[in-house]
Amino acid sequence: MGAVMSVEEIVGSLESGMTIGIGGWGSRRKPMALVRAIHRSSLKDLTLVSYGGPDVGLLCAAGKVRRVVAPFVTLDSVALEPHFRAARQSGAIEFTEYDEGMFMFGLLAGAHRLPFLPTRAGLGSDVVRVNPGLRTVRSPYEDQEELVAVPALTMDAALVHLDLADTRGNGRYLGPDPYLDDLFAKAASRCYLSCERMVPAGELDGPPQTLLVSRMHVTGVVETPDGGHFTDLGSGRDEAFQRHYAASAADPTGWAAFEDRFLSGDEDAYRQAVRQWHEEQEGAGR
Amino acid sequence: MSATRAEICVVACAEAWRGDGEILAAAMGTCSILGARLARLTFEPGLLTTDGGALLTAEPVPFGAPAGPVEGWLPFREHLWLVQNGRRHVMMGASQIDRHGNTNISAVGDWARPKSQLLGVRGAPGNTICNPTSYWIPRHSARVFVPKVDMVSGVGTDRAAELGSGAARFHDLRRVVTDLAVFDFGAPDGAMRLLSAHPGVEVEQILAATGFEPVIEGDVPETRQPSAEELRLIREVLDPRSLRDREVRS
Numbered sequence: 001m002g003a004v005m006s007v008e009e010i011v012g013s014l015e016s017g018m019t020i021g022i023g024g025w026g027s028r029r030k031p032m033a034l035v036r037a038i039h040r041s042s043l044k045d046l047t048l049v050s051y052g053g054p055d056v057g058l059l060c061a062a063g064k065v066r067r068v069v070a071p072f073v074t075l076d077s078v079a080l081e082p083h084f085r086a087a088r089q090s091g092a093i094e095f096t097e098y099d100e101g102m103f104m105f106g107l108l109a110g111a112h113r114l115p116f117l118p119t120r121a122g123l124g125s126d127v128v129r130v131n132p133g134l135r136t137v138r139s140p141y142e143d144q145e146e147l148v149a150v151p152a153l154t155m156d157a158a159l160v161h162l163d164l165a166d167t168r169g170n171g172r173y174l175g176p177d178p179y180l181d182d183l184f185a186k187a188a189s190r191c192y193l194s195c196e197r198m199v200p201a202g203e204l205d206g207p208p209q210t211l212l213v214s215r216m217h218v219t220g221v222v223e224t225p226d227g228g229h230f231t232d233l234g235s236g237r238d239e240a241f242q243r244h245y246a247a248s249a250a251d252p253t254g255w256a257a258f259e260d261r262f263l264s265g266d267e268d269a270y271r272q273a274v275r276q277w278h279e280e281q282e283g284a285g286r
Numbered sequence: 287m288s289a290t291r292a293e294i295c296v297v298a299c300a301e302a303w304r305g306d307g308e309i310l311a312a313a314m315g316t317c318s319i320l321g322a323r324l325a326r327l328t329f330e331p332g333l334l335t336t337d338g339g340a341l342l343t344a345e346p347v348p349f350g351a352p353a354g355p356v357e358g359w360l361p362f363r364e365h366l367w368l369v370q371n372g373r374r375h376v377m378m379g380a381s382q383i384d385r386h387g388n389t390n391i392s393a394v395g396d397w398a399r400p401k402s403q404l405l406g407v408r409g410a411p412g413n414t415i416c417n418p419t420s421y422w423i424p425r426h427s428a429r430v431f432v433p434k435v436d437m438v439s440g441v442g443t444d445r446a447a448e449l450g451s452g453a454a455r456f457h458d459l460r461r462v463v464t465d466l467a468v469f470d471f472g473a474p475d476g477a478m479r480l481l482s483a484h485p486g487v488e489v490e491q492i493l494a495a496t497g498f499e500p501v502i503e504g505d506v507p508e509t510r511q512p513s514a515e516e517l518r519l520i521r522e523v524l525d526p527r528s529l530r531d532r533e534v535r536s
Contacts, residue, residue, distance in 0.1 A: 051362075104363065
């Protein structure tokens with residue numbers, strides 16, 4: 001069962017050098033409050049496992065990352081993640097690059113305690129060249145087909161963000177897509193769940209099939225209003241702010257100003273700063 | 287009223303799905319998405335199309351419009367399973383493509399420390415080895431059409447042939463549609479073959495923008511014009527805001 005924790009307690013339980021899985025997809029329902037807390041922590045040398053978006057970018061920018069395991073890193077409406085690009089192009093990080101289906105098979109293997117799962121995805125592509133540790137496996141049946149054996153993706157901890165959770169750590173999603181968050185929760189030794197809104201146990205009303213994450217897989221749960229900001233929580237992302245993030249990331253001075261304004265304090269300070277920024281934009285637009 | 291280049295491209299993309307029947311038409315890029323929906327509205331009514339997200343729409347919807355009534359659910363996990371299942375023809379983009387249809391969306395330069403990090407391979411390896419795959423390239427140039435791609439994300443016909451008939455039995459590159467022309471891989475060695483040049487485009491112009499020699503068999507026909515009904519559907523139903531013109535300028 002998940003204990004109700006603070007963002008600081010969750011990040012305080014992580015250690016440098018860990019492999020951290022991050023749920024969501026691209027710039028969609030990312031546990032950004034937890035990511036921002038890692039950004040201001042002393043953690044380093046992390047391996048991130050993610051369908052990557054600004055979570056990966058932000059932590060690369062802060063020098064927290066040793067390796068990224070991902071099929072892509074994107075902001076969706078902004079195709080390329082500027083911090084991830086910069087980190088790759090400067091050689092600051094190592095990269096394990098998988099096809100996105102391979103990546104899911106790795107999560108499925110990890111979640112089900114299998115050493116690997118076979119798939120055709122990857123065959124013939126340079127994914128095999130840039131991951132020399134990847135092995136193939138031959139079907140033991142008549143077809144004798146050779147397939148990629150995707151190794152289990154396992155993690156020391158997973159961070160996922162859902163719309164609703166109860167105080168035990170059961171989580172519900174309200175948007176159209178669960179992404180792979182339940183698999184991250186199952187494949188990791190520990191899972192920390194942040195949510196937009198927390199309710200008492202037994203009050204997670206709604207269709208049962210939207211109960212995505214179970215308390216049996218959750219170590220800690222935290223309420224983080226706007227904790228997914230600026231990524232898409234199902235009703236659209238804060239596109240204006242994402243553009244501001246991407247534009248700021250494009251040059252060191254702009255990024256220093258962004259960090260100073262939005263990332264130097266806690267979540268309350270972040271929300272306040274974002275509110276003020278939006279008010280300024282509206283004022284400038286009049 | 288004559289068709290714009292973007293409208294020629296939408297119809298050329300739509301043609302890629304002709305004959306596909308009841309499968310998902312997965313599309314990336316404006317003209318490609320419009321093409322999938324146009325094909326469904328006209329000659330290929332069995333196709334399934336999305337709202338651009340997790341929903342299979344009951345009817346093809348205008349570009350960027352809400353899903354409206356829904357006939358199916360395709361969140362990313364189900365989409366990834368559908369790639370394995372095979373009832374899907376995807377039209378992807380490519381930052382680099384070579385003569386055998388190997389494509390790169392991952393990184394330009396040395397992969398270990400790229401000159402330009404792009405998206406990552408995304409689903410290109412699985413798409414190409416599991417599904418019929420076409421490409422939509424809105425800016426045909428020698429920077430995209432290269433002799434050799436830096437990182438093979440999407441698998442080409444030569445690499446599929448090397449894998450053999452077992453591993454590559456679902457590999458099926460169909461079309462490459464650009465703002466200048468349409469190609470397939472019908473040459474005997476699986477090389478790219480020029481099928482048609484868009485109205486107003488000279489073959490020399492296509493060759494100058496292609497960093498390798500595509501196969502040309504005889505006279506190159508012109509890409510077909512949209513019908514009046516297709517033009518009406520594109521202009522009044524699917525893309526009244528003319529977002530296609532931002533992708534392909536006339």
